[in-house]
Amino acid sequence: MSTPLHLPIVKVTVLEDRALVERRADVTLPAGPHALSVEGLSPLAVDRSLQAQLTGGSVAQARLSRVAKEKAPESAPDKTQLRLRVESLEREHKQAQAEVERLHARLAVVETAREDVLRAIAEFTGHGQAKPESWHTQLETVRQAAATTDEALRQATRRAARTRQQWAEAQSVLAQGEQPEQRLVTSARLEVNHPTGGTVSLRVTYLVPCAVWRPAYRATLLPSEVGESVTLECEAVVWQRTEEDWKDVELLLSTARPTLGASPPRLVEDWLRLRDKSEQEKHSVEVALREEVLQNTGEGGARHTEELPGLDDGGEALTLRAPHAVTLPSDGAPHRVPLFQFTSPASSELVGAPEHSPLVHRVARFDNRGVGVLLAGPVELVRASGYVGRAQLKFTGVGERLKLGFGSEDALRILRREDTKQDTQRLTGRRIRTHQVKLFLSNTGARPEKVILEERMPVSEVEAVEVKLVQEQTRPAPAKVSEDGIVRFELAAPAGSQQELAFVYSVSSSSKVAGL
Known part of the structure; x- marks a missing residue:
């Protein structure tokens, strides 16, 4: 098990298109071999440029390790347009569902009224007190109310189904678009050996682009x-x-x-050919x-x-x-x-x-x-x-x-x-x-x-x-x-x-x- 360390950056040498970063600090080590992990390095660090030095000891191995981890969410993230649309569709769906339930209740009231009219017709007919004109008007009123409510219920049911589908699609897109952000956690894994232990100076250097x-x-x-x-x-x-x-x-x-190449250029043939001047060239000077x-x-x-x-x-x-x-x-x-x-x-x-x-x-x-x-x-x-x-x-x-x-x-x-x-x-x-x-x-x-x-x-x-x-x-x-x-x-x-x-x-x- 390696011991995690945090070495601060103390020196940076910026070159024409890259930089040499040096981390250095005093650490306490036990005697003998020990595994260390220097945390917080740049994920852009060049692997082959990593070097480590330990005063009074030796470094047997030095390599870079990168692990992908989820980035911690911010404390108060701003809502995106997609999330705002999801919330708006959710409200629309709830309103449409409430409208469907209200129309179902109204349709039940209309059905109850129709049953009351039919029961009154049966009772009054048994007593010989027929009122066909009044009953016809009441049944027509109940029929129109039932037809209007049924059409409104059909429209509300269709609207609720449409908003539910849009809400589900927006939730799916939101789930795919707002995946937890990944970040590379980079560390330098060192195998060091110190004969006596104690407080020593550890130095780590590496190159980074950008x-x-x-x-x-x-x-x-x-x-x-x-x-x-x-x-x-x-x-x-x-x-x-x-x-x-x-x-x-x-x-x-x-x-x-x-990165500038130090090798000499390759030699290629350069042929020189001689020819006699023409009569025009003998009598003219080209400038x-x-x-x-x-x-x-x-x-x-x-x-x-x-x-x-x-x-x-x-x-x-x-x-x-x-x-x-x-x-x-x-x-x-x-x-x-x-x-x-x-x-x-x-x-x-x-x-x-x-x-x-x-x-x-x-x-x-x-x-x-x-x-x-x-x-x-x-x-x-x-x-x-x-x-x-x-x-x-x-x-x-x-x-x-x-x-x-x-x-x-x-x-x-x-x-x-x-x-x-x-x-x-x-x-x-x-x-x-x-x-x-x-x-x-x-x-x-x-x-x-x-x-x-x-x-x-x-x-x-x-x-x-x-x-x-x-x-x-x-x-x-x-x-x-x-x-x-x-x-x-x-x-x-x-x-x-x-x-x-x-x-x-x-x-x-x-x-x-x-x-x-």
């Missing part, structure tokens, strides 16, 4: 004494439906993926335009995910710890657990990307001064005026610089127009395509602003294609042109002003180039 966590952030941009600062708060959003509540537990959050996303961490930005992102840890498993005990009920709802926060000096500027949007956004740059790396996740953006929007934070290392956009400025607008001209030289056949971009920046506000506009132009990877900025037609001159083709303009926008910017670049290709 638990997940994701990082979430809140960034607040506020003015400070020396400029601006950003306060970044990191939280963990935890969902769990493991059928057991985690009360005052030590919570750890891990990015490890225990194509393509969009390329820069894959960097921090300010450069990693991949953008609109849906619930996975845990991007940069390839190295990380573990975060909640600073205090946490209580998480098993309700499947999101619960936010604060992890850490830091305040970093920031520098902000107004940046516009006319190719994507006519708005000008407030962009702040600051360093990651937290205790660890910042995982990719959604971030709520807050300024002194309040909540301004939501963005996506990229994976950022410790000390790395990152940027966030804190909404647009309503007083600033950009209008963009683009025109393309193509010219072919007659002698060499060289094609020159000129792209002319005109930008109109307006400031309808009451204060001057400094605005950064960023445009882009293609970057050539082959010698047959040349891309260059037309300096003499670009007004004003750009402040910087990056190796990736990002052209940066720094403009001063006085209050109530409107100004025009011209940006021109050319794409020159030889006659051999095809695809442009």
